Amino acid sequence: MSVEKTATAKKPSRIQLRNRKKILDAALEVFSQHGYRGATLDQIAEHAGLSKPNILYYFDGKEAIHVTLLNKLMENWLDPLHEMNPNGDPLEEICAYVRRKTEMSREFPRESRLFANEILQGAPRMAPHLETGLKPLFDEKTAVIQGWMDAGKINRVDPRHLVFSIWATTQHYADFEAQVSVLTPGEKDIIQGAETYLDTLFRKLLAP
Amino acid sequence: MSVEKTATAKKPSRIQLRNRKKILDAALEVFSQHGYRGATLDQIAEHAGLSKPNILYYFDGKEAIHVTLLNKLMENWLDPLHEMNPNGDPLEEICAYVRRKTEMSREFPRESRLFANEILQGAPRMAPHLETGLKPLFDEKTAVIQGWMDAGKINRVDPRHLVFSIWATTQHYADFEAQVSVLTPGEKDIIQGAETYLDTLFRKLLAP
DNA sequence: CTGCTTTTTTACCATTTGGTAAAGTGACGA
DNA sequence: TCGTCACTTTACCAAATGGTAAAAAAGCAG
Numbered sequence: 001m002s003v004e005k006t007a008t009a010k011k012p013s014r015i016q017l018r019n020r021k022k023i024l025d026a027a028l029e030v031f032s033q034h035g036y037r038g039a040t041l042d043q044i045a046e047h048a049g050l051s052k053p054n055i056l057y058y059f060d061g062k063e064a065i066h067v068t069l070l071n072k073l074m075e076n077w078l079d080p081l082h083e084m085n086p087n088g089d090p091l092e093e094i095c096a097y098v099r100r101k102t103e104m105s106r107e108f109p110r111e112s113r114l115f116a117n118e119i120l121q122g123a124p125r126m127a128p129h130l131e132t133g134l135k136p137l138f139d140e141k142t143a144v145i146q147g148w149m150d151a152g153k154i155n156r157v158d159p160r161h162l163v164f165s166i167w168a169t170t171q172h173y174a175d176f177e178a179q180v181s182v183l184t185p186g187e188k189d190i191i192q193g194a195e196t197y198l199d200t201l202f203r204k205l206l207a208p
Numbered sequence: 209m210s211v212e213k214t215a216t217a218k219k220p221s222r223i224q225l226r227n228r229k230k231i232l233d234a235a236l237e238v239f240s241q242h243g244y245r246g247a248t249l250d251q252i253a254e255h256a257g258l259s260k261p262n263i264l265y266y267f268d269g270k271e272a273i274h275v276t277l278l279n280k281l282m283e284n285w286l287d288p289l290h291e292m293n294p295n296g297d298p299l300e301e302i303c304a305y306v307r308r309k310t311e312m313s314r315e316f317p318r319e320s321r322l323f324a325n326e327i328l329q330g331a332p333r334m335a336p337h338l339e340t341g342l343k344p345l346f347d348e349k350t351a352v353i354q355g356w357m358d359a360g361k362i363n364r365v366d367p368r369h370l371v372f373s374i375w376a377t378t379q380h381y382a383d384f385e386a387q388v389s390v391l392t393p394g395e396k397d398i399i400q401g402a403e404t405y406l407d408t409l410f411r412k413l414l415a416p
Numbered sequence: 417c418t419g420c421t422t423t424t425t426t427a428c429c430a431t432t433t434g435g436t437a438a439a440g441t442g443a444c445g446a
Numbered sequence: 447t448c449g450t451c452a453c454t455t456t457a458c459c460a461a462a463t464g465g466t467a468a469a470a471a472a473g474c475a476g
Binding site for chain 3 (some may be wrong): 013016059
Binding site for chain 2 (some may be wrong): 432433436437444
């Protein structure tokens with residue numbers, strides 16, 4: 001069921017491993033900057049330091065590369081939400097989640113933009129993933145938060161909008177980096193300040 | 209200095225006005241969905257109900273259409289921020305700004321996505337606009353907010369991050385609509401709930 | 417070294433895409 | 447009614463783009 005070529009039972013060679021990684025890294029760079037339709041195989045090939053036909057030796061086509069990237073992305077992207085512990089202290093769990101998401105905006109801006117591009121354009125290649133991967137987790141965690149509110153541990157707000165606002169505020173620094181950097185010139189680490197601000201924001205909202 | 213063809217001193221005819229509007233509306237639809245490089249003149253032509261050469265009779269090319277759209281967008285996009293009155297009640301002014309921005313996400317989602325697409329891809333055709341249009345306004349208004357904080361009218365936070373978080377949370381509902389609609393199925397007007405939630409969010413943050 | 421497999425390159429191709437030239441059509445004032 | 451100007455269509459084109467076939471080169475087990 002893999003999208004990669006030669007993905008039979010045989011274990012991939014050292015060369016395959018290395019080149020697949022080079023291709024995916026180059027593709028992440030290009031797709032995250034130009035979106036799916038704006039990216040070209042030639043750009044990816046150049047970034048990867050390989051020829052275009054050579055890239056098509058490793059992947060079945062442009063779409064296959066994109067899908068592979070999105071698959072790998074979803075694994076890591078949902079991790080921080082998974083880590084939110086229903087048995088932990090509610091306020092601290094949520095603030096820790098905000099911190100982890102902010103951290104990802106700093107560490108993986110390309111992944112954030114790849115995701116943003118895909119969603120912006122209607123999630124044509126990711127709708128299934130949203131349904132089967134994100135939706136159940138979202139329902140589960142909003143229910144947990146609702147439980148915390150019902151128990152009076154945190155202030156009562158719509159948990160869905162709470163999660164949306166966490167995603168929006170944290171990913172903003174990666175997705176809108178071009179704007180942020182124009183408006184805060186010479187700032188060495190604007191995300192540092194964001195971490196402090198967002199902690200205050202959600203603490204004030206939720207403190208019972 | 210206009211980007212449109214035949215933009216001499218002569219006033220545009222009725223036909224020109226109608227067709228330019230048709231083209232720009234079609235272009236907004238297509239660019240906001242696919243981004244600049246992903247959009248094609250053929251798509252725009254079809255949406256506009258005109259032939260491709262006919263479109264190029266009214267505009268100098270694909271880029272000219274895009275630039276025209278971005279120019280018109282910036283006018284309206286900054287309006288809500290302009291309306292924030294330094295002499296009004298601080299908390300109410302900011303909450304009113306949040307409300308206006310939320311409203312725009314509901315009323316003009318395509319414009320929001322057009323903007324988001326452009327920023328996501330590094331603002332290649334809008335960097336000047338950000339510098340000359342947005343930046344001064346941003347500096348002015350963050351200074352106003354800082355003044356309110358210094359006067360003890362609202363709680364003290366970094367005004368820049370405050371504004372970023374307002375943009376992020378309000379535009380999220382338009383830009384990530386594909387994701388939001390998957391996670392809140394059957395919701396007739398999710399933005400209604402967002403308005404309530406965001407009012408609470410920023411009130412709790414800023415109430416002195 | 418030898419023969420076999422894996423990897424890479426060269427040379428293409430069909431389609432799409434932004435754009436143009438020029439002929440044709442229509443509206444409208446003199 | 448006629449000529450002029452504004453608008454539209456038809457027929458193209460060159461470049462870019464995703465993709466392929468097949469030869470050449472590089473690894474590598476024996």
